[in-house]
Amino acid sequence: MLHAGSGCRFPHVSLVLARFLAVLALGAFVSFGISACGDQNQRGSINERAVDIQRLSAFEPKDLLVMRSLKSPVVVPSAEFMTANGPVKTPELFKGHWTLFYIGYTFCPDVCPTELTALAGLLPKLQQSLPGVKWQIVFLSVDPERDTPKRINEYVHYFDKQFMGMTGTRSMIDKVTKPMKAGYRISAHTPGDTSYEIDHDTAYRLISPDGKMVAILPSPHDPAAMDQALVRFFKEVVQ
Numbered sequence: 001m002l003h004a005g006s007g008c009r010f011p012h013v014s015l016v017l018a019r020f021l022a023v024l025a026l027g028a029f030v031s032f033g034i035s036a037c038g039d040q041n042q043r044g045s046i047n048e049r050a051v052d053i054q055r056l057s058a059f060e061p062k063d064l065l066v067m068r069s070l071k072s073p074v075v076v077p078s079a080e081f082m083t084a085n086g087p088v089k090t091p092e093l094f095k096g097h098w099t100l101f102y103i104g105y106t107f108c109p110d111v112c113p114t115e116l117t118a119l120a121g122l123l124p125k126l127q128q129s130l131p132g133v134k135w136q137i138v139f140l141s142v143d144p145e146r147d148t149p150k151r152i153n154e155y156v157h158y159f160d161k162q163f164m165g166m167t168g169t170r171s172m173i174d175k176v177t178k179p180m181k182a183g184y185r186i187s188a189h190t191p192g193d194t195s196y197e198i199d200h201d202t203a204y205r206l207i208s209p210d211g212k213m214v215a216i217l218p219s220p221h222d223p224a225a226m227d228q229a230l231v232r233f234f235k236e237v238v239q
């Protein structure tokens with residue numbers, strides 16, 4: 001009869017038991033690893049997947065003056081715009097990228113140059129902090145009367161060659177900007193007058209690859225602060 005503690009008299013029994021437990025542990029580890037990888041593959045690439053609604057609704061930005069996340073994403077409506085390289089459509093425009101979207105106009109005397117300069121400072125920071133993310137900067141001119149696609153392209157490329165500029169008909173512009181609450185107001189002017197001004201929203205809007213606005217970055221824009229806020233957003237909501 002064996003008594004408590006007598007296992008030390010039969011070392012081969014302990015060895016067999018240890019090997020058995022090790023095999024069980026290895027099997028559990030491998031199973032967990034396969035499950036984790038399978039879950040990651042099901043979610044898809046970071047530049048393709050939709051935002052997890054539960055994570056988004058639970059996310060609390062540290063500084064609302066830097067970034068405000070939306071509890072419920074806003075779908076960007078289907079619309080067609082013109083660029084210097086031809087027509088583009090939403091939501092196809094957003095696929096395969098995370099987009100920072102900004103509205104303005106090329107005749108803007110000071111606000112747009114300031115905001116586009118900040119975007120030009122933010123983009124390289126994001127490319128370094130979140131190297132797996134494909135970033136896209138889109139500038140939508142709400143002034144199709146004066147802004148041709150060629151002019152817009154030259155304008156945005158002055159700030160960064162990676163920026164995309166576009167415009168469209170008034171109906172297409174309003175179709176997209178209204179649900180995103182990206183407001184603008186054109187001063188009264190007579191037909192043919194080219195000296196009018198436009199008041200417009202100055203926030204950047206974060207749009208996911210599935211064409212949904214998920215966060216707003218209000219002005220004034222500090223590239224370093226926005227970079228930190230977006231890194232935290234991707235860590236807690238996206239990745």
